[in-house]
Amino acid sequence: MKIFHGIIEIAGQxxxxxxxxxxxxxxxxxxxTFHSYLGYKDHLINTDSIDIQGMFKYISNFYDVFHYHYGVTIWNDYRDIKLMKSKGKKMIMHHWGNDVRFHDLARINNPYVYTGDSPPNNQIGHNLANISQYISEAIVQDHEVLPYVTPYYKKVHVLPLAIDLRKFQPTYPNVTKKRPLILHAPTNPDFKGTVIIEAAIESLKSTYDFEYKRIEKMNHEQVIRLYAEADIIVDQILCGSYGLLCVESMALGKPVLCYIRPDLIESFPSGLPVVNANPDTIQEQLKMLLTNPSLRNSLGKAGRTYVENYHAQDTVVSQLLSIYMNLT
Structure with missing residues (x-):
């Protein structure tokens, strides 16, 4: 198959x-067409909207399958997907969260959620209604995103985040280390709950001996090197599900704190080794890991196994190819 992906790169996916x-x-x-300090470049043509529109005739004729991301297509008025449908091309839309997270719906099962990065509800609904006129199937990364888009598409697939495990050599926390290192890497502090996380960390400093680093404005390769030094990694404590930082941290053999909504826990494969922490429990959960080096080590090993089983890109792409093959 000849497969087009575009036009916004989300977390290297x-x-x-x-x-x-x-x-x-x-x-x-x-x-x-989305460029950030993270510097993703593998298997990408980094371009802009004008250039990609200029290539549209070639793109529309060359590719068989069109896999769009983040609720965006080549033209804002969706004329490209209207044409693709008339040509009988296979298409699918991959929604990632903030593009479809209806504010009121997100709060039904989550008192902590931050939706400040999502468009207004009416804009989300307008976008989904327009896209689903031409694209009948969608992909989401988990069951947190699923209910936002289910009413609009004939079929929605859950496809886990994918990483290239060859780039992640595990370094499990040393059980004899006296001063553990906590890392937090917020690409969006409001979404991640950084203020609350750092308040909890600050409150523990007078009682426990540890180091804390906040990682910001670094490219992806630099960040991964720093993750490898950590003993504890804090991901996000508001959203109710885990993201790429959590997956990459587990791949590196690190214990991760992240909030998983209680109603979503069973939707993930069994044995998810994330330390579940929300704004009300983050301090106690950090304390548990700081005082238990053996637990840090065992969680790190369990996390690596979990990612090997469910997030390795070859495993994920097998599921994706099955989705492509059955598109109409």
């Missing part, structure tokens, strides 16, 4: 999926 598809002898290219 377009590149990871394209790389895994290439490993299966498919032609797959990610066209990315």
């Amino acid at each position: 377009m590149g990871n999926l394209c790389g895994a598809l290439k490993n299966r002898n498919h032609i797959a290219v990610g066209y990315n």
